Amino acid sequence: MSDLRIQGLVKRYGKVTALDGLSFQVEAGEFFCLLGPSAAGKTTTLRSIAGLERLDAGRIHFAGRDITEAPVQGRGMAMIFQAFALYPHLSVRENLAYPLHEARIDPGEIDRRVREVAEMLRITHTLERKPGTASGGEQQRIAIGRALVRRPKLLLLDEPLTNLDAKLRHDTRAEFKRLHRETGMTMLYATPDELEALSMGQRIGVIRDGRIVQVGTPDELFDSPRDRFVAEHVGSPRMNLIEGRSAGDGSRVLLPFIEIGGGPWASALRQFPVGTLILLGFRPHDLAPAEGGHAHGPRFPARVHLTEPLGDVTVLDLEAQGVLLRMVLPEERAVAYREGDRLEVELAIQETHLFAMDTGTAIR
């Protein structure tokens, strides 16, 4: 059963269309990430689900009920905002208990829930203090705790890690996963950070210009990006995207440094006129120095422009006919190359992707 069903949401603010026919579904108990750049419509989506926006069109179903027009209270959801605010003059304990007092829960039960949530989030030691004396990460966890004490069925999280430093972001990511495991809650988590989305989301919905571009598991998005935007944002280091045009009998691709055919896109490309502008995409892992006589794909000469050791692997920036390409090699293989070296590289043709230049849509 699908828990949250978003169908054709449209939201306009004057001339700005924030949501433009947005649809996706989140399963009960799922950790779903909404990944998209600034102004894509993430906050508007979450606010709409929480009931804080008046929609121009579309329906929202939750737990089998149409809640499009339902009041904010009673939706069984809690939202943690991009800029969360705690009450500075109340103790952490009072901050956590506040939503329960409002809901007129009896004091013994409030006490029990606050203790339980504080333990789960490891903020018990801060309970009698003011939030201002807690660290940034602790404050974040207090804000999460305040959402959790109400035992929501759905937790909406809007870039909750944005204001934390890198180390805390890393720790808190693990914390969210644990929280999800331990509570079994449905979570909808919005972020512009692909690393966050890919490391936490069981499925990810990629949002751009108020529409969902693709929904899939991290592996699905990595293996078959449906458009250029997904290709560019999923996977690190980023996919190489090289401008070219269709050539030959229409199933081949002409790039500045080579003409290639036989990719998984070849028959789909034939539907386009010869000369159609395209982008050929391939991951830095799918380029390697050519070795021996057994070719798995086309080969071409290149020059090492820059090497960037990252520990286990090294990223080599190559230059071929004025085009820059990234190649990733295990460190022990990369040490053979210096900046300025010339080499012959081989492209794993079966791992290449093709996108139409005008729409960015995958050709396959």
Ligand SMILES: Nc1ncnc2c1ncn2[C@@H]1O[C@H](COP(=O)(O)OP(=O)(O)OP(=O)(O)O)[C@@H](O)[C@H]1O
């Ligand atoms: N109250 C508002 N009035 C006018 N325009 C708005 C309002 N809220 C959002 N918008 C516009 O709607 C679009 C989507 O905004 P939204 O806040 O949903 O993006 P976002 O994906 O959350 O971005 P960010 O990652 O920067 O938070 C933007 O162009 C924004 O300027």
Ligand SMILES: [Mg+2]
């Ligand atoms: Mg936002």
